[in-house]
Amino acid sequence: MDKIKLTQEILARSLSFEIAKSSNRFPPLSILNDFLLAGSDAADQDNLIGSWASFTLSEKEYEEIKKWWVINHPGSIEDSLGEEENNCNQWFYLASEL
Numbered sequence: 001m002d003k004i005k006l007t008q009e010i011l012a013r014s015l016s017f018e019i020a021k022s023s024n025r026f027p028p029l030s031i032l033n034d035f036l037l038a039g040s041d042a043a044d045q046d047n048l049i050g051s052w053a054s055f056t057l058s059e060k061e062y063e064e065i066k067k068w069w070v071i072n073h074p075g076s077i078e079d080s081l082g083e084e085e086n087n088c089n090q091w092f093y094l095a096s097e098l
Helices: 002-012 015-021 030-040 057-070 087-096
Strands: none
Touching: 002 057, 015 087, 030 057, 030 087
């Protein structure tokens, strides 16, 4: 499976990305890559969605994923939420506070 399709599948099933949906935010590339490198969703305590082999996206792949996300979640915008450490868990926490 190519990285675009894999990322779409992961984000569609991700509990963490439910937060992104409800906040109408989408993380920048560095934070999304931190999430993908983890190989699992930290919010998935019961391992319902399983794990994946760690990987990262290029800028071009990221733009494709972001476009897909915005089409499927109108009103969503890319926002770092001031997270400068590229820590996806902190980003999801900040998004949950919106």
